[in-house]
Amino acid sequence: MKKISVSLLSLALLTSGFSSVHAAEKASTVWLNGEQIQFSNSTSIVEKGVTLVPMRPLLEKLGVKVNWNGAAHTVNGTKNGLSLSLKIGIANATVNGKTVKLGVSPKQVRDVTYVPLRFIAETAGYQVAWNQSSRQISLTSKQQTEGSRGYLWKVEHKGNTVYLLGSLHYVLEGMYPLSPEIENALKAADYLGVEVDLSKVTPEELQKLVLELGVYKDGTTLKDHISAETYKKVTALLKENGMSVNSFDHFKPWFVQQNVLGIIAGKEGYQSDIGIDQYLIDNANKAKKPVVALETIDSQFQTNNNYSDALQEKLLLQTLDPSAGVTLAPDGGIDTFAKMWREGDDNALNAYINSSDWDAEYHKALLTDRNGEMADKIKDYLNGDKKETYLVVVGMLHVLGDEGVVPLLKMEGYKVERQ
Known part of the structure; x- marks a missing residue:
């Protein structure tokens, strides 16, 4: 080049x-500060206009410490004074003790837990942008922008x-x-x-x-x-x-x-x-x-x-x-x-x-x-x-x-x- x-x-x-x-038209990809987030063999899901992605790779890349309670089907995450909690099948989340309504509820597909991408990213302090022509979702920290x-x-x-x-x-x-x-x-x-x-x-x-x-x-x-x-x-x-x-x-x-x-x-x-x-x-x-x-x-x-x-x-x-x-x-x-x-x-x-x-x-x-x-x-x-x-x-x-x-x-x- x-x-x-x-x-x-x-x-x-x-x-x-x-x-x-x-x-050829590509599947949606997710990028964090210019680096693509890899979701192994799983792909994103779109439901009612909301993109859901596999939970653990996303949260870990965003620096959120993840705690999964399999018995309660609950995801808990913490990061620098932020605490959030989501439950499979429930269209509400808890952020620092306050209830927040979600567009769609988290779900499990073939033992993979999916969470709403925009909600998680914005709650963790990132900007979210969608580029239709490249089918690209970009997550950008304030410092990077x-x-x-x-x-x-x-x-x-x-x-x-x-x-x-x-x-x-x-x-x-x-x-x-x-x-x-x-x-x-x-x-x-x-x-x-x-x-x-x-x-x-x-x-x-x-x-x-x-x-x-x-x-x-x-x-x-x-x-x-x-x-x-x-x-x-x-x-x-x-x-x-x-x-x-x-x-x-x-x-x-x-x-x-x-x-x-x-x-x-x-x-x-x-x-x-x-x-x-x-x-x-x-x-x-x-x-x-x-x-x-x-x-x-x-x-x-x-x-x-x-x-x-x-x-x-x-x-x-x-x-x-x-x-x-x-x-x-x-x-x-x-x-x-x-x-x-x-x-x-x-x-x-x-x-x-x-x-x-x-x-x-x-x-x-x-x-x-x-x-x-x-x-x-x-x-x-x-x-x-x-x-x-x-x-x-x-x-x-x-x-x-x-x-x-x-x-x-x-x-x-x-x-x-x-x-």
Whole structure:
């Protein structure tokens, strides 16, 4: 994952729309501060909209000391001044001596005791979040939530407000919820702004763009435009993943690269359908907040299609084989970027973007040109006459550096405050 990290951060919205690999719907998983809780061979149960999970693994992971009374069918738990008691088949619990009504009662299934997940987690002091697209339940301690800073700025002008968030397009499960500052920015926003809202792109539009910009029309094929060595790596990856070795023959290297990226990232556990952009889009849609786009799917296709043949092959080769020695951007793995994001490390991100190790063509097309257009869109929002609030989300590589959106706004005289 080392050499494909920039593509993961900057181009993942495209792969999420047309990747040739489709994941099957997964069972719900439960994560505690970014670590998955394992329930052995047991799975969660949903009853009347309430999720129940095996008692002992949950309570032990939450640091609750468990005492099971088999004769009375009662669960007792204690933790730092907290005491709680539940009984199988009874829809009431006792918390520090007070009776609390439960949505559903605890139960036993094949000698496994199941308890209501949200009640237990919130009683033990954890926040609970549900992500529909990833079927993921996240339990987050207050300390963990406050420690995940991210890259968030606030700009105010003429009664309008823009919150600017630098995001990760691909993440591992266990990312959510986001910090309160980010969640509150979404709540305050009248609009959510993203690079591209793929939910508004129809399959017909996408297919038309692929045929126009991603496919060779002159009778040549992929092997005519890349080296024999690179083509051999393409067919090897396809074979390894159970696909026909000529699956990509009619497509241009930039399009093949993004599909390859989707395959590799998915195998590593990184997913765009639970990326920060998509998470915020899902929540904006639930809250019936309009989602607006700073770019179009056509413009993103055009950016990739306009790469020189040499750059297209370099991108494809470094994605297929990180050890190939291709240098398009400074070293940095996706884990490194995730750590930067959690810590909100401006210095580290600035140093990466301003590094001299970039391929000049790649940097200009990927960042410089697009950053200016993004900044212009944000200025339009700030200069409107309706006094509205926006949360604008772009890839984290677009926000800083000498030519990033934040410094571009500052050069125009806007006061940009780090949150």
